[in-house]
Amino acid sequence: MVSLLLDGLRTTFSPGIFPFLVIGVTGGIVIGALPGLTATMGVAVLLPLTFGMESTPALVLLAGIYIGAIYGGSISAILLKTPGTPAAAATVLDGYELARKGEAARALSVSAIASFTGGMVSTVMLITISPILANFALRFGAPEYFALAVFGLSIIASISGKSPVKGLLAGMFGLLISTVGLDPVTSFPRFTFGEMNLFNGFAIIPVLIGLFALAEAFVQMEKIFEPSHAIETNFKRGMISLKETIALMPTMIKCALIGTFIGSIPGAGADIAAFVSYNEARRSSKNGSEFGTGCLEGIAAPEAGNNGVTGGAMVPLLTLGVPGDAVTAILLGALIIQGLQPGPLLFTKNADIVYGLFASLFVGNILMLIIGLLGVRLFCRVVELPKRFIIPVIITLSMVGAYSMNNSIFDMWVCVAFGVIGYIMQKADMPSSPIILAVILGPMAESNLRRAVLMYEGSYSFLWTRPIGVVFLALAALSLYSSYRRAHSS
Amino acid sequence: MKKAALVLALASLIFGNAAFAADFPAKNIRLLVPFAAGGGTDAVARALAASAEKHLGQPVVVMNKAGGSGAVGMTEGAMAKADGYTVTMVTREIAWLPQMGLAQITPDNFDLLALINEDPAIMLVRPDSKFASVKDVLEAAKAAPGSVKFGSTAKPNFYLLALELNQKVKFNQIPYNGAAEAIPALMGGHVDFTMVNPGEAISQIKAGQLKPLGVASDVRMAGLPEVPTMTEQGYPIVTGTWRGLALPKGTPADVKAVLADAFQKAASEKEFTGFMNGRTLGIRFMKSEEFKTFVDNDVKALTDIVEEVKKQQ
Known part of the structure; x- marks a missing residue:
């Protein structure tokens, strides 16, 4: 295996491959950072360009975009309160708060280091124990997915900011809109009012862009002639120190493992991993009460978690031939179009490609760290730009992003509608993140609950007879309890 | 005018x-x-x-x-x-x-x-399944209607309906979002069988992770010549x-x-x-x-x- 990896490294640094990795990672960071353009979109849009390429550079380019974009989403989350991708929605909570204190450079450097750690740990896990992870992931049936979704929903309590009731209301609203579309069991249209575009429900991307990017742009528009974003007043240029990095290591490694694990479960991706990581870091931290006010751990946890998914999501792709998340679903298509057989046969028939991919994940993560840290100063300049330039750009990108996910004008209207909803919520001091969490997890909870009931022929005994499910339900109870205690002690 | x-x-x-x-x-x-x-x-x-x-x-x-x-x-x-x-x-x-x-x-x-x-549709089970033929699957469903779990790639599922209406049997249909979800559910043993298009499961079939029982077609497939048709096995199902x-x-x-x-x-x-x-x-x-x-x-x-x-x- 070591010699295969060394061969892979040699391939990665060859002149026919390395430039594609650099382009992929850099392009991915830019795509991720631009509000409205996501990792999934970046990979989907560039997929056709790879058809004429050799297999290895094509995969390296797409994998580079994937890891770059998952990290890049945090840049706009921190600086503009606008997550560039759904995976960075949890990073807003502490990242933006820290930036507002003038410590944007510290926030950005934590994010780069945590993303790097997440990516490296998950790549190591991918190379060493992917068969074990894959076998464990296969044990996830409908009851386990349902329990995982319930656990995820319990996190609403810990991301609701000052008022749990408002967070709960937002979460309920999110669950309500997640019921729009064809019924997952009978295919009967619900709340669609005959609108065909709603048959698949509200697409998550336009909802996210509306609630965060557009709503924030609307709020900032009120103060458009003030000099610039609120951040710059006492701007500090320093990044985090080595000592702080070492102190954050345990959190980052733990969250990287959470991300790898969630990534390896088909159907659960970086967005869920980021929230679960944030929640776990907060629960186990000594300074849990500082979360949400701009603490380093609150940035490190979701960023290590979401980049942990990048390696994890490759596990089912490479061992089972099924995608681990939305991005690897497109990578699967790329493999097929390249004439490769995803799944275990890839290791025996095309080991050079697999190990080339592994090596390029390592190198890609290192490139991401270097670009991320070198770019901190440059990124910070964004907030020094006058608002009257930034806001039109954000609105334009938002509309492009809402449209381009599915080439849909309808989605642009969805985005505008949620922009208005998000604006009203900000005015009412209601948190938006619970809506996103509910829109991601609501369909997962519903369809898996109903699947599980069908499997058990009408019985609900799966709630207490499936060990993995019981663990997640217990974690959900624990998560609610610790949020309750925190609310009462403060 | x-x-x-x-x-x-x-x-x-x-x-x-x-x-x-x-x-x-x-x-x-x-x-x-x-x-x-x-x-x-x-x-x-x-x-x-x-x-x-x-x-x-x-x-x-x-x-x-x-x-x-x-x-x-x-x-x-x-x-x-x-x-x-x-x-x-x-x-x-x-x-x-x-x-x-x-x-x-x-x-x-x-x-x-x-x-x-x-x-054509192809019927798949796990390699360790108790079902070794299309007959086994249908007999089990006839013996206890609704007991055999079918991992469905979409609802309504016309492959399953073709099977059910042709053979007057009833399966317990568990609906998933496409083959990408139904295939891991079958591999993990959460359902008993599924029917997909061969291209959707060819990686798993070639790797021996899933076993094809029959093709719902008049003739065998060129790409999988060893898999018998359902018609050959006495069940004229074409879908x-x-x-x-x-x-x-x-x-x-x-x-x-x-x-x-x-x-x-x-x-x-x-x-x-x-x-x-x-x-x-x-x-x-x-x-x-x-x-x-x-x-x-x-x-x-x-x-x-x-x-x-x-x-x-």
């Missing part, structure tokens, strides 16, 4: 186009795919587009427009300007979505251009899916002829056939008229099944 004016306007439009047909195509041709990038329909479309460019002398740009089991993209394709610059990849969904009330368009809203691909090309209704005949010719050549191009064979995707080409009869027959064949689905809703 108004009607006459409209006819006149339409006629001038059509003949106006005809005057330009000699230069057709003068710009990019858009191939609308009603499913997301990276899926099976997308793969077929992209491979075909690449081969068709040579014969059309213009780029063929694939545009994905997913949603509503294909209804969103196919509706847009039917409503597009009938100038030949928008070609839609239609799938078997067009035969049943309208009957289910899930799409406002029907095959009659299209000028059907050509059938490209047809795939599957198909994909073809269609134009908006009213596309000028000469434009249609140019496209038909180019796509027919593309479908027999070595690159395309090599790609399809490599992915165990079946090639079945039919010209416009034949394809129309084929679709009409499929719509009729699905009518009873759709009635059954509506009863279950």
Whole structure:
């Protein structure tokens, strides 16, 4: 295996491959950072360009975009309160708060280091124990997915900011809109009012862009002639120190493992991993009460978690031939179009490609760290730009992003509608993140609950007879309890 | 009077186009795919587009427009300007979505251009399953109706309904979102069997992670010659899916002829056939008229099944 990896490294640094990795990672960071353009979109849009390429550079380019974009989403989350991708929605909570204190450079450097750690740990896990992870992931049936979704929903309590009731209301609203579309069991249209575009429900991307990017742009528009974003007043240029990095290591490694694990479960991706990581870091931290006010751990946890998914999501792709998340679903298509057989046969028939991919994940993560840290100063300049330039750009990108996910004008209207909803919520001091969490997890909870009931022929005994499910339900109870205690002690 | 004016306007439009047909195509041709990038329909479309460019002398740009089991993209394709610059990849969904009330368009809203691909359904179990043949699966379901769990890639599932109505059996259908979810559910032992298109599970079949029990076709598949048909095993069940090309209704005949010719050549191009064979995707080409009869027959064949689905809703 070591010699295969060394061969892979040699391939990665060859002149026919390395430039594609650099382009992929850099392009991915830019795509991720631009509000409205996501990792999934970046990979989907560039997929056709790879058809004429050799297999290895094509995969390296797409994998580079994937890891770059998952990290890049945090840049706009921190600086503009606008997550560039759904995976960075949890990073807003502490990242933006820290930036507002003038410590944007510290926030950005934590994010780069945590993303790097997440990516490296998950790549190591991918190379060493992917068969074990894959076998464990296969044990996830409908009851386990349902329990995982319930656990995820319990996190609403810990991301609701000052008022749990408002967070709960937002979460309920999110669950309500997640019921729009064809019924997952009978295919009967619900709340669609005959609108065909709603048959698949509200697409998550336009909802996210509306609630965060557009709503924030609307709020900032009120103060458009003030000099610039609120951040710059006492701007500090320093990044985090080595000592702080070492102190954050345990959190980052733990969250990287959470991300790898969630990534390896088909159907659960970086967005869920980021929230679960944030929640776990907060629960186990000594300074849990500082979360949400701009603490380093609150940035490190979701960023290590979401980049942990990048390696994890490759596990089912490479061992089972099924995608681990939305991005690897497109990578699967790329493999097929390249004439490769995803799944275990890839290791025996095309080991050079697999190990080339592994090596390029390592190198890609290192490139991401270097670009991320070198770019901190440059990124910070964004907030020094006058608002009257930034806001039109954000609105334009938002509309492009809402449209381009599915080439849909309808989605642009969805985005505008949620922009208005998000604006009203900000005015009412209601948190938006619970809506996103509910829109991601609501369909997962519903369809898996109903699947599980069908499997058990009408019985609900799966709630207490499936060990993995019981663990997640217990974690959900624990998560609610610790949020309750925190609310009462403060 | 108004009607006459409209006819006149339409006629001038059509003949106006005809005057330009000699230069057709003068710009990019858009191939609308009603499913997301990276899926099976997308793969077929992209491979075909690449081969068709040579014969059309213009780029063929694939545009994905997913949603509503294909209804969103196919509706847009039917409503597009009938100038030949928008070609839609239609799938078997067009035969049943309208009957289910899930799409406002029907095959009659299209000028059907050509059938490209047809795939049978294949029955799969885990290698350690207690079921070793199609017979075992059906016997178990007959002995205890509703006890055998079927991992369904979509609801309604016409493969399962074909099996159930033909054999008068009842399975416990567990609905998933596509093969990407149903296949891991089967591998993990959460359901007892599934039926998908061979191309969707070929990786797992070749790796020995899933075992094929029978093909729902009259003849064995070239890519999996060792797998017997269901008919051979005494169960005459023939079902599957198909994909073809269609134009908006009213596309000028000469434009249609140019496209038909180019796509027919593309479908027999070595690159395309090599790609399809490599992915165990079946090639079945039919010209416009034949394809129309084929679709009409499929719509009729699905009518009873759709009635059954509506009863279950």
